[in-house]
Amino acid sequence: MKKKTFIIDGTYYMYKYYYAIPMLKNKFGKPTNIIYGFIKMIRFIYKKYNPKKIIIVFDSKKKSFRKKICNEYKQNRKKMPKKIIEQIEPLHFLIKNFGIPIVKIPLIEADDAIGILSKIENKKKNFVFILTNDKDMYQIINSKTFILKNLSEIIGTKEIKKKYKIYPKNIPDYLSLVGDRSDNILGVPYIGKKTAQILIKKYKNLKNIYKNISKIKKLKIRNINKIVASLEKTKKKTILSLKLTTLCLNFKIKKKFKNLKLHTPNIKNLNNFFIKNQLKSFYKKI
Incomplete structure (x- = not known):
């Protein structure tokens, strides 16, 4: 180098x-x-x-x-x-x-x-x-x-994949879901690090997560009904968070x-x- x-x-x-x-x-x-x-x-x-x-x-x-x-x-x-x-x-x-x-x-x-x-x-x-x-x-x-x-x-x-289980390009999607207190990004209630990683890994990005919201209900994740309801309720703010973190x-x-x-x-x-x-x-x- x-x-x-x-x-x-x-x-x-x-x-x-x-x-x-x-x-x-x-x-x-x-x-x-x-x-x-x-x-x-x-x-x-x-x-x-x-x-x-x-x-x-x-x-x-x-x-x-x-x-x-x-x-x-x-x-x-x-x-x-x-x-x-x-x-x-x-x-x-x-x-x-x-x-x-x-x-x-x-x-x-x-x-x-x-x-x-x-x-x-x-x-x-x-x-x-x-x-x-x-x-x-x-x-x-x-x-x-x-x-x-x-x-x-x-x-x-390599370090990002090891720590966050996602690629660097997906960091804005991840922060939009889990939140970032330093920037006053609130995130989606009931979605923590592991759930965010699962959703991003399966659906690639936030846009596809919302496109497949009906399929998410079938995932074997704890409190999945509350998670889906929370995603639907906070959709506007979460999409805005993506703009702010990108x-x-x-x-x-x-x-x-x-x-x-x-x-x-x-x-x-x-x-x-x-x-x-x-x-x-x-x-x-x-």
Whole structure:
């Protein structure tokens, strides 16, 4: 795998490092724990994986199409903490001076942008490693696209089939049935992991499950009558959930995002940044 592209879910890692790393501050009293986490992550990726390319993707400030079709989508999430917001501008400055491109695309989420960029990189015959912990992203896993969880655990088609008993492409169908609390996807009452796996394995996808609803009643599954009734009752919401959990991979993006490249780091700017933010250990390692 000489041609390796690493695509980082920047929004996920901002939250991860905010909560995982104790609050650090510079001499001006500004928080730096997210910045510290990103520097360590970028250095780790370079040292361990020697990537051809790194891309960091963030959510856009504008509402995504999902929020427009379903106001309850992600409604359970709290507002971004002030101490995360304070680190966004210096974090972007840091990333740009590392020579790493940043991608933010209005109307779609970071997940969609990552999926689109993955397809572009695959067409260039590059292997793609996506750094995230979002189950939605499992649906784009293929022979050249993997999830890199916690910087070390590689998740491919084999791992998805072993854990979920389905193929990656069926993850949206699965999440629509069992739900996904992180995105406020409620799922279908009485349908758990095993039942969802059985239905998807037998009928291929959610659309076919509803086409064969009369046949499902004959399956030897516990509480099958309640399951069928629940499927019928929640049909509209479940179909909507499928739209919400399916990545938008046909969205047209600007040409500048199709040929992203790593640039030479600006050592002077980075060193000044490290000194200003009292990150002297990185100054020595640059």
